[in-house]
Amino acid sequence: MQRANTESPSILIIGTGFGGLGMAIQLKRAGYHNIILLEKAGRVGGTWRDNTYPGAACDVQSHFYSYSFEPKHDWSRKFGLQSEILGYMEHCVEKYGLGEHIRFNSEVAEAEFDQRLNRWNVTLTSGETLTSRILITATGQLNQPAWPNIEGLDQFQGRMFHSARWDHDYDLTGKKVAVIGTGASAIQFVPEVAKQANTLNLFQRSAAWVLPKPDRPFKPWEQWLFSKLPVWDRLYRYLIYWKNETRALAFTRFNGLLEIFARQARKEAQKRVTDPEKLRKIIPDYQIGCKRILISNDWYPAINQSNVNLVTDAIREVAPDGVVTADGSHYPADAIILATGFRASEFLSPIxxxxxxxxxxxxxxxxxxxxxxxxxxxxxxxxxxxxxPNTNLAHNSILYMLESQFHYVLDCLKALDKYPGAAMDVREDRQERFSQVVQTGLEGTVWDTGCTSWYLDENGKNTVNWPGFTFTYRFATRHVETADYQFLNPAN
Structure with missing residues (x-):
């Protein structure tokens, strides 16, 4: 539906992942067309464009890892693969005519608010400056790869790359490969690399809790039902939502319930890993859920392979030809793959x-x-x-949170319509009060049980996770309370 007021504000959106694309679609549907999306790369997709490592897939069910307003009926599997998710995003770009709004290879260096005009001046790394009334950041939390601080890393003479910047030109067949890190990415690509490499030395700082993945291909008749009976598609999505949502209780209030999953993970490991030493190393020593729980059906079988060596000694340095641990052991390597995650708590970095x-x-x-x-x-x-900050989830789909945010931003723009030329700035006391509620809510959760994770910033503060149900967040963002904001006229 077109807005009665055809004077829509100029809007700049940074990023073309699920957040940026979905926001642009909703803006266009609401009648805002003076939109530019700035994308630093040459293709949309965000984390699903960047993470192309072997085995890359989602750990949220396909039908709930897509926009509610744009269902996809022909998902090939219960859990979508990277290429299929990226294809879905590109489909959305084409269907909703976003291509004309996207500027590729346009990386943002800085953005500065001009109080005289109530405008944002956004400067690209090329030196070009763009001006807009509204600035929306959709850079995500998993877009800046974290490189480990290991002595000698720059001295390595073999091939080295981060899992989020996979080198597809390098053939790992028959090579001696070192993988540093055992997080969400490694869980997916290590089983694939283990099939190719001659030896794979896997350097683990702390083990991950890994549960079986309830994944399988959809049958043609199931895809037909999703397509021909939209009500079934909606019901299936609804059932997924509530199945996932109930897990919030275990993460936030009743941590003891998570022991059920811990027993399941231990049982799976004991069944798949026959080497007693590997089994001892692969079972975590911290409360399940404190770090991200992972799902995989081939992680434990991969660890059990004879050409995979699980190393838990700390890395002392990287030598020109391999990795050296604290006890002096040298592990030769033709290639080093860094599975060291992302700088998740550094929001908007490096802008x-x-x-x-x-x-x-x-x-x-x-x-x-x-x-x-x-x-x-x-x-x-x-x-x-x-x-x-504090809108990430451990139990459900981030797309549900994003759609709540789309609605809230649109409501903010409606509020601004009542004050032509004004800018809305959230009151500091309201922000502080909200932050206190969030941080209090995080006390006593499973993430507060003492482990070190990417949920915590350098000061040990959880700036990443939402401490409750997603429906409480949706309720909190259902509309804008203008009393939470001050509306500022241009300074001139």
Missing amino acids: TITGRNGRNLNQAWEDGAVAFKGITVSGFPNMFMLYG
Whole structure:
């Protein structure tokens, strides 16, 4: 439905992952067409464009890892593969005419709020500057690969790459491969690499809890039902939602329930891993759920292979021809693959964001990232974050959270319509109150049981996870309370 007011504000969206694309679609559907999406790469897709390693797939069910307003009926499997998810995103770009709004190879270096005009000046790494009334960041939390701080890393003479920047030109067949890290990416690609490599030395800092993945291909008749009976598609999605949502209780309030899953993981490991030493190393020593729980059917069989060596000694250094551990052992390597995750708590990095009175976002967040409802930051008017601080989940689909945020941002734009030329800035006391509620909610959760994870920033503060149900977040973002904001007229 077109808006009665045809004067739509200029809107810049940074990023073309699920957040940026979905926001642009909803803006267009609401009648806003003066939109530009800035994408640093040459293709849309965000994390699903970047992570092309062998075995890359989603750990959220396909039908719930897609927009509610754009169902896909012909998913090949219960859990979507990387290529299929990326194809779905490109389909959305074409269907909703987003191509004309996207500027590829346009990486943002900095954004500065101009109080005189209530505009954002956004500078690209090319030096070009764009101006907009509204700035929406959709950079995600998993877009900046984390490189480990290991001595000698730059001295390695073989091939080295991060799992999020996979080198498809390098053939791993018959090679001596070292993999550093055993997180979500490694769980998926190690079984594939183990099939090719002569030897695979897997360097593990801490074990991961891994559960069986209830995955299988959809049968043709099931795809037909999804397509011909939309009500069944909706019901199936609804059932997935509530099945996933009930797990929030275990993560946030009744941690003891997670022991059921821990027993399942131990049983699976004992069944698949026959080497007693490997089995001892592969079972975590921390509370299940404190770090991300992973799902896989081929992780334990891969660990059990004779050409896979599980190394738990700390890495001392990387030598020109391999990896050296703290006890002096040398592990020769033709290639090193870094499965060391992402800088998830460094929101919007490496973009420099400057708000009112010249205040830098890094200064505003010196005690940890915080945003009102995970979307707006005091001192940064007319800037809206998607997938911002404390909106990540451990139990359900982030797309559900994103759709809540789309609705909230649209409601903010409607509020701005009532104040032509004004900029809305969330009040600091409202932001602080919301942050206290979130941090109090995180106390006593499974993430508060003492392990080190990417959920925590360098100060040990959980700036990533939402401490409750997704429907409570949707309720909190159902509409904008204008009393939470101050509306600022241009300074001139």
